Amino acid sequence: MGRNIERYGLVNLLVLLVVGVAGFAVARSANALAGQVCSIFIAQGVLVAAVSWFQMRLEESERLEKLEFEELAKMHSGSALFEAKDAEVFPVQRTREQFERFFVPVFTVVLCLIQAGGAYLLWRWLSRPATLVEIKQPTMTLALFGLFALVLFPLGKFSASMARLEDHRLLRPGASYLLLCAYLCFFVALGLVGVQADYSKADFYVAGALCVVLALMAAETLVNLVFEMYRPRVRGKVERPLYDSRLVGLLGQPEGLITTAAQALDYQFGFKVSETWFYRFFEKALFWLLLAQVAALVLSTSVVFIEAGEQGVLEHYGKLVRERTPLQPGAHLVWPWPIDKVHHFRTDQIQSFDVGSIPDPQSQYKNIVLWTAPHTTKEENFVVANRVSRSLASTNQAGMPIEVATNHTPPVSLITGSIPVQFQITNIMDWFYNNEDSPSLLQDLATREIVRYLVNVDMNELMSYGRLEAGRDLISRIQQAAEKHQMGARVISVGLQDIHPPVKVAPDYEKVIAALESKQAKILEAKAYEIRTNALAEAEAVSLVNQASADSITRQVTAQAGAALFTNQIPAFEAAPSVYAERKYLETFAQATAPARKYLLLMTNTHNVATFDLQDKIPYDILNLTPPSAKK
Numbered sequence: 034m035g036r037n038i039e040r041y042g043l044v045n046l047l048v049l050l051v052v053g054v055a056g057f058a059v060a061r062s063a064n065a066l067a068g069q070v071c072s073i074f075i076a077q078g079v080l081v082a083a084v085s086w087f088q089m090r091l092e093e094s095e096r097l098e099k100l101e102f103e104e105l106a107k108m109h110s111g112s113a114l115f116e117a118k119d120a121e122v123f124p125v126q127r128t129r130e131q132f133e134r135f136f137v138p139v140f141t142v143v144l145c146l147i148q149a150g151g152a153y154l155l156w157r158w159l160s161r162p163a164t165l166v167e168i169k170q171p172t173m174t175l176a177l178f179g180l181f182a183l184v185l186f187p188l189g190k191f192s193a194s195m196a197r198l199e200d201h202r203l204l205r206p207g208a209s210y211l212l213l214c215a216y217l218c219f220f221v222a223l224g225l226v227g228v229q230a231d232y233s234k235a236d237f238y239v240a241g242a243l244c245v246v247l248a249l250m251a252a253e254t255l256v257n258l259v260f261e262m263y264r265p266r267v268r269g270k271v272e273r274p275l276y277d278s279r280l281v282g283l284l285g286q287p288e289g290l291i292t293t294a295a296q297a298l299d300y301q302f303g304f305k306v307s308e309t310w311f312y313r314f315f316e317k318a319l320f321w322l323l324l325a326q327v328a329a330l331v332l333s334t335s336v337v338f339i340e341a342g343e344q345g346v347l348e349h350y351g352k353l354v355r356e357r358t359p360l361q362p363g364a365h366l367v368w369p370w371p372i373d374k375v376h377h378f379r380t381d382q383i384q385s386f387d388v389g390s391i392p393d394p395q396s397q398y399k400n401i402v403l404w405t406a407p408h409t410t411k412e413e414n415f416v417v418a419n420r421v422s423r424s425l426a427s428t429n430q431a432g433m434p435i436e437v438a439t440n441h442t443p444p445v446s447l448i449t450g451s452i453p454v455q456f457q458i459t460n461i462m463d464w465f466y467n468n469e470d471s472p473s474l475l476q477d478l479a480t481r482e483i484v485r486y487l488v489n490v491d492m493n494e495l496m497s498y499g500r501l502e503a504g505r506d507l508i509s510r511i512q513q514a515a516e517k518h519q520m521g522a523r524v525i526s527v528g529l530q531d532i533h534p535p536v537k538v539a540p541d542y543e544k545v546i547a548a549l550e551s552k553q554a555k556i557l558e559a560k561a562y563e564i565r566t567n568a569l570a571e572a573e574a575v576s577l578v579n580q581a582s583a584d585s586i587t588r589q590v591t592a593q594a595g596a597a598l599f600t601n602q603i604p605a606f607e608a609a610p611s612v613y614a615e616r617k618y619l620e621t622f623a624q625a626t627a628p629a630r631k632y633l634l635l636m637t638n639t640h641n642v643a644t645f646d647l648q649d650k651i652p653y654d655i656l657n658l659t660p661p662s663a664k665k
Contacts, residue, residue, distance in 0.1 A: 038201050039093055042086035045192055045207035049078045049214065052181050056218070063174040064166050066159065066240035067221040071178075073151050073247065074217055077144065078210030081276055084140055085203045088274070091129040092203070098125045141258060141275045148251035155244045165237055168228055175225040178218045185215035189285065206277040212285030217243065230371055231351035246284070253280045334370040339363055342381035344461050348374050359461050378461045383525060386476050388452040388483055389413045414447045414535055417487045417495060446492045450532035454479045454511065455525045463521030471520055475511075478518070479527075482510040500529045 053075035060068025158164055168174065189211030196204040220239055227235025254276075261275055337360070339345045345360035346353070347367060351374075357365075360375065367373035389412065456475065458464050468474050486507055487495070495503055507527040515522050534542040606613045 038195070038204055039086070039089045041192055041195060042082065042089050042204055042207055045188065045204075045211055046079065046082040046086050048184065048188055049075055049082055049207070049210065052185060052214070053079055056178065056181055059174055059177050060221075063169045063171070065168055065171075065174050065178075065221065065225065065236055066164065067224045067236050067243060068174065068178060070155055070240045070243040070247075071214070071217045071221050073155070074210075074243070075214050077147065078207070078214055080140075080144065080147075081210055082207035084137070084276060085206045085274065088129075088132065088137075089203050091125065091132060094125045095129050137275050138258070138261065141254060141261075144276055145251055145254040145258065148247055148254060152244050152248035152251055155240075155247070159237065159240055159244065165234070167233075168225070168236060171225045171228050175222050175229070178222045178225070182215045182218035182222065185211050185218065189215055193285070202273060202277070205282070206274060209278070209282040209285040213281050216284065227371075232371070250278060250280055253278060331369045335367055335373075337365045337367055337375045339365065339375075339377065342379060343377050344380045346376045346378070346461055346465050348376070353466070376465060378458055378464065380458045380461060383455050383457055385453050385455040386472070386479075388454060388476065388480050389415065389450055412449045412451070412535075414449050415484060415487045417446050417448050417490065417492045447535050448487070448492065448495075448532050449535045450529075452483060452532070453526075453528045455528075456522045457525060458521060459523050460521030463519050467519045467521070471522070474518065475515060475520060475522060478514040479511045479524075482514055483507060483527075486510060495529070496532070500532075504529050 053072055056068060056075060057072035059065070060072060189208050192204055192208030192211060195201070196208050220243075221236075224236040224239035257275060257278075337345065339360050339362045341362050343362060345358075345365070347357050347360055347365075348354065349368065350372060354373075365375070367375060454476075464471050486503070490499065490503060504527045507529075508524050511527065512524045515524065602613075
């Protein structure tokens with residue numbers, strides 16, 4: 034039976050090798066991503082089957098060596114030949130032990146590196162945009178991978194059954210890989226079926242799932258290597274090969290889960306639960322139960338709910354159902370997936386995207402609006418013009434300024450910021466069918482128009498009073514570009530509130546702005562002083578002119594009044610010269626003594642005689658007169 038087991042291992046190796054080469058050639062020529070990733074699993078199976086087959090040969094040679102030794106022992110009993118050491122008597126056994134001790138762990142480490150490195154490189158390869166290309170001849174590729182699955186599955190089932198019945202541990206790894214690769218070829222074929230059903234990324238998704246499985250296999254192999262270092266060695270106990278993956282065996286023979294579950298239930302409940310009628314019924318009807326669950330899941334896709342504010346586009350086998358499109362909010366009955374498929378679009382909601390930055394909800398800068406701190410985690414720079422004005426560059430000998438025009442090419446500057454663009458879908462048919470990826474296309478069009486616009490405007494105007502006008506111009510430009518591509522969308526607003534100089538030059542830019550503002554403040558202050566000084570001078574000149582005019586009029590009127598008074602006094606003097614003179618004397622005396630202090634000294638028993646003493650100083654004896662009543 035040992036020869037037969039060895040022959041089975043060799044057949045497994047050759048079948049895996051042929052299917053692997055053929056599968057890689059077919060997948061490569063057809064650009065089938067999942068098929069190329071599946072070839073990596075088949076290549077691992079070839080390596081594992083080769084090592085297990087070589088180990089089978091060593092064990093078979095060891096068995097023949099022991100039989101030969103027993104025959105010789107019977108013929109030459111007591112000979113000195115049989116007193117030698119085991120290493121000299123059983124060289125094949127020694128080779129096999131060295132193989133299991135050194136080569137098998139090293140091979141397992143290499144296998145782990147292949148699995149981990151393959152998962153990483155394949156994932157990076159699938160992440161490249163250029164990797165996703167159209168599949169050539171998907172029908173032929175589908176048929177060939179279905180054929181590969183049909184070839185691998187019966188042989189894997191037979192080898193797994195032989196390994197279980199004969200309890201041959203070295204046949205089990207190759208059999209597990211045969212079954213696993215058969216299932217993987219079947220899944221590759223399913224991905225190609227999805228491609229033919231107009232799901233172009235079905236093959237891509239299957240390839241990504243296979244990369245995840247490969248990474249899990251690498252993790253399991255690494256854990257087995259760690260456990261192998263601390264596993265206690267029992268002499269004479271036959272151990273499971275280190276490269277025999279339990280995960281591969283589980284994926285290749287999922288029915289083993291039922292056996293494991295039965296053993297766990299028996300142990301948990303303390304009796305043979307696996308021998309009850311309910312468990313037997315469940316074991317027999319498991320496939321139909323799973324099939325019923327899958328059927329219920331598929332039938333649940335026949336009811337589609339369109340949310341409020343949404344509209345749906347219904348496709349039947351990838352073709353538009355015009356009499357039912359667009360689907361309005363509510364519940365709708367359709368054929369189960371993948372016969373019918375409904376695409377949802379938010380037609381009432383205002384949607385937006387950012388140009389110039391990638392928003393990050395977890396960013397620590399989301400509440401900071403300073404120029405010296407980034408507003409998002411990643412900001413892009415835009416080239417913007419910077420208009421140069423004509424300046425007074427020099428002065429002639431007479432001190433007169435000479436105006437020199439700068440005819441050089443205007444310099445450019447950089448601005449940074451997040452420019453949000455808000456839009457609304459107005460025609461879902463144009464939005465979905467006229468372009469392959471409308472959201473990305475609209476964002477690209479908006480980016481192009483923004484870049485074109487910024488290189489034609491002045492930075493200072495854009496950063497100050499020109500933002501509203503720039504926003505309106507950008508809305509018009511982006512809307513025209515969208516209408517040119519018949520996108521069925523309306524651009525609502527373009528926000529330029531967040532634009533600012535790059536963070537690295539923001540402090541210097543603020544210094545320049547501060548200097549310009551200080552210059553403008555000085556200019557305005559000088560103009561205010563000029564206005565104030567000129568106004569005061571003009572007011573003072575007007576005041577002096579008015580005062581001089583008033584003095585002139587006063588003197589003229591006074592002279593005229595004096596002349597008229599003299600003319601009127603002559604008749605009065607001629608009528609009574611003495612009276613006129615006395616009266617003028619008294620009027621003059623009253624006017625002259627009006628501000629002076631006057632003292633009245635009254636005497637009794639006398640006639641009232643008015644005596645005027647016009648001396649500047651009152652005599653002392655007059656001030657010291659004592660009343661008669663005071664003397665007594």
